[in-house]
Amino acid sequence: xxxxxxxxxxxxxxxxxxxISDTLLDLAKENSDIYVxxxxxxxxxxxxxxxxxxxxxxxxxxxxxxxxVGISAGLASVGKKPFxxxxxxxxxxxxxxxxxxxxAYSNSNVKLIGISGGVSYGALGMSHHSVQDLAVTxxxxxxxxxxxxxxxxxxxxxxxxxxxxxxxxxxxxxxxxEDSYLNEDYDFEIGKAVEMNQGNDITIIASGExxxxxxxxxxxxxxxxxxxxxxxxxxxxxxxxxxxxKAAKETGKxxxxxxxxxxxxxxxxxxxxxxxxxxxxxxxxxxxxxPAITGKTPEVFKHYGINAxxxxxxxxxxxxxx
Amino acid sequence: xxxxxxxxxxxxxxxQIRKDLLEMIYNAGTGHxxxxxxxxxxxxxxYYGVMRIDPENSNWQDRDRYVQSKGHAVESYWTVLADKGFxxxxxxxxFSQFGSKLIGHPNNKMPGVEMxxxxxxxxxxxxxxxxxxxxxxxxxxxxxxxxxxxxQAEGSIWEAAMAASHYKLDNLIGIIDRNxxxxxxxxxxxxxxxxLDEKWKSFGWEVIEVDGNDxxxxxxxxxxxxxxxxxxxxxxxxxxxxxxxxxxxxxVGWHHKVPSEEEYKQAMDELTERLEVLx
Ligand SMILES: Cc1ncc(C[n+]2csc(CCOP(=O)(O)OP(=O)(O)O)c2C)c(N)n1
Numbered sequence: 001x002x003x004x005x006x007x008x009x010x011x012x013x014x015x016x017x018x019x020i021s022d023t024l025l026d027l028a029k030e031n032s033d034i035y036v037x038x039x040x041x042x043x044x045x046x047x048x049x050x051x052x053x054x055x056x057x058x059x060x061x062x063x064x065x066x067x068x069v070g071i072s073a074g075l076a077s078v079g080k081k082p083f084x085x086x087x088x089x090x091x092x093x094x095x096x097x098x099x100x101x102x103x104a105y106s107n108s109n110v111k112l113i114g115i116s117g118g119v120s121y122g123a124l125g126m127s128h129h130s131v132q133d134l135a136v137t138x139x140x141x142x143x144x145x146x147x148x149x150x151x152x153x154x155x156x157x158x159x160x161x162x163x164x165x166x167x168x169x170x171x172x173x174x175x176x177x178e179d180s181y182l183n184e185d186y187d188f189e190i191g192k193a194v195e196m197n198q199g200n201d202i203t204i205i206a207s208g209e210x211x212x213x214x215x216x217x218x219x220x221x222x223x224x225x226x227x228x229x230x231x232x233x234x235x236x237x238x239x240x241x242x243x244x245x246k247a248a249k250e251t252g253k254x255x256x257x258x259x260x261x262x263x264x265x266x267x268x269x270x271x272x273x274x275x276x277x278x279x280x281x282x283x284x285x286x287x288x289x290x291p292a293i294t295g296k297t298p299e300v301f302k303h304y305g306i307n308a309x310x311x312x313x314x315x316x317x318x319x320x321x322x
Numbered sequence: 323x324x325x326x327x328x329x330x331x332x333x334x335x336x337x338q339i340r341k342d343l344l345e346m347i348y349n350a351g352t353g354h355x356x357x358x359x360x361x362x363x364x365x366x367x368x369y370y371g372v373m374r375i376d377p378e379n380s381n382w383q384d385r386d387r388y389v390q391s392k393g394h395a396v397e398s399y400w401t402v403l404a405d406k407g408f409x410x411x412x413x414x415x416x417f418s419q420f421g422s423k424l425i426g427h428p429n430n431k432m433p434g435v436e437m438x439x440x441x442x443x444x445x446x447x448x449x450x451x452x453x454x455x456x457x458x459x460x461x462x463x464x465x466x467x468x469x470x471x472x473x474q475a476e477g478s479i480w481e482a483a484m485a486a487s488h489y490k491l492d493n494l495i496g497i498i499d500r501n502x503x504x505x506x507x508x509x510x511x512x513x514x515x516x517x518l519d520e521k522w523k524s525f526g527w528e529v530i531e532v533d534g535n536d537x538x539x540x541x542x543x544x545x546x547x548x549x550x551x552x553x554x555x556x557x558x559x560x561x562x563x564x565x566x567x568x569x570x571x572x573x574v575g576w577h578h579k580v581p582s583e584e585e586y587k588q589a590m591d592e593l594t595e596r597l598e599v600l601x
Contacts, residue, residue: 056458059454061481061485062481062484062485062488064478064481064484064485066443066444066447066477066478066481067447067450067478067481067482067485069447070444070446070447070448070450070451070478070482071447071448071450071451071454071482071485072451073437073447073448073451074437074447074448074449074450074451074452074453074454074455075451075452075454075455076451077387077436077437077448077451077452077455078387078451078452078455078456078459079383079455079459080455080458082451097441097444098444098447098478101438101439101440101441101444102437102438102444102447102448105438106430106437106438107430108437
């Protein structure tokens with residue numbers, strides 16, 4: 001685990017959308033079956049360069065998200081590997097029926113990239129936030145749901161998905177994110193959580209950009225002699241139940257962190273496993289059931305207590321309560 | 323293109339398919355009788371006179387593609403696929419039974435079905451993707467999509483219509499089963515979508531109007547598509563909902579109605595008689 005950027009921060013900040021674009025461009029140059037589909041979203045998906053270099057492999061459908069997903073399913077059915085890049089808020093809501101029927105139910109090998117996800121559209125408000133997408137996509141059989149933590153994980157995730165035939169929804173944010181890993185020198189496996197920090201006093205399970213917050217919290221707790229396990233649940237479905245049950249048994253307390261509604265997302269998924277296998281006290285931290293406050297992601301996170309200070313306090317309370 | 327078709331075979335086939343689907347619906351106690359009878363001639367034309375397909379090799383890469391956007395009329399679809407030999411005809415007996423793969427909407431667990439449909443308004447987008455894939459690969463297969471006229475109210479159809487002409491998909495043939503009825507009543511009353519021909523033309527499609535219950539005319543018209551290089555074709559097929567069974571023809575209530583024993587007998591007798599005449 002010496003590749004986890006627990007303390008030694010690079011200060012490097014890269015947007016995951018740029019990583020996806022670069023990774024797909026590299027792969028698509030070698031594989032003409034790879035297509036990127038956009039809905040007037042190539043700029044926000046950082047796909048301009050991809051479109052310039054491989055114009056035949058970028059399909060623009062205009063502002064028509066239902067059509068976007070339907071066309072991708074059709075392309076997949078004739079042997080293509082379509083990657084759909086469209087804002088998570090629209091992709092996961094406007095075209096959810098196409099995702100359910102044309103993609104998941106028909107088992108079409110489409111990879112849905114929800115860009116600008118969570119609250120990363122900041123000031124644009126609830127129409128543009130997507131903090132219900134995990135809840136919706138997670139309930140659809142036959143669809144994987146994933147969320148990478150940083151640039152290293154994003155790259156490995158996209159590479160893993162290229163030759164992986166199950167349809168998937170991958171949600172990323174809009175803004176540059178700090179590293180959680182030092183490099184790509186680790187095993188990434190779809191459906192398998194990464195233990196980012198060892199510890200037996202409590203577990204924090206996080207995914208996406210909240211993994212960095214979980215690592216910061218583990219650092220803060222370390223100063224109080226609390227050893228906090230950190231699980232990076234980059235795959236929300238299929239969920240790594242083994243890692244969750246193990247954490248429940250070995251650490252006895254679990255906190256979940258997510259850039260998503262506290263309903264139906266990572267916390268809900270984890271509690272479904274914990275409550276039915278090894279019930280332990282849990283705390284679900286995320287966006288409450290309200291139109292999320294607007295602002296920059298760190299401001300919004302702080303407002304809702306998604307920061308190291310608040311979470312270490314909660315962790316201490318849970319530990320001392322025992 | 324000149325196509326040699328056995329007119330009498332096609333006509334008899336479309337009646338036999340009607341008998342088979344009625345039997346299936348009657349035995350299952352469920353089914354979209356009116357909707358399926360409405361597009362039986364279209365399916366018969368496609369599967370017996372138009373599409374390049376191989377039931378022995380249902381995943382043949384160069385096959386023509388068919389997407390049934392009006393998925394609810396699955397009874398005609400299952401019956402035709404079974405008759406073509408995509409799966410044993412005996413399986414029709416399991417239609418809508420517990421755990422059967424022959425469910426009440428197209429399901430690609432069955433050979434011959436490309437895509438799962440049932441939610442209206444999806445099929446044309448999927449077909450655009452398929453047709454685009456064919457163009458990218460330089461392949462010559464065609465993609466056929468069957469839509470309902472009530473279904474035209476779905477906005478997603480028009481997203482797809484726009485994309486098809488934008489991408490010059492002359493290998494795409496959309497067919498509208500224009501029977502003027504939907505569930506609640508006449509399509510004009512529920513949500514008027516006329517003039518359909520002008521709408522599709524203005525979206526950049528070549529529109530051909532045809533008697534959608536004339537299987538011979540359908541074969542000819544479908545085989546001649548595309549009519550314009552670089553333009554998708556829209557076949558406006560004027561049909562009668564419930565066609566071939568007098569008591570169900572043009573009656574809105576037959577959209578999803580199962581015949582009683584008496585009605586069933588009457589319907590089967592009528593079809594058998596027609597078949598005799600054609601022998
Ligand atoms: C998205 C969606 N909405 C509603 C339905 C329910 N539904 C099934 S058939 C039908 C009427 C279809 O009418 P039309 O397109 O004219 O087809 P017809 O059966 O008359 O040929 C409706 C509303 C559906 N299957 N999908």
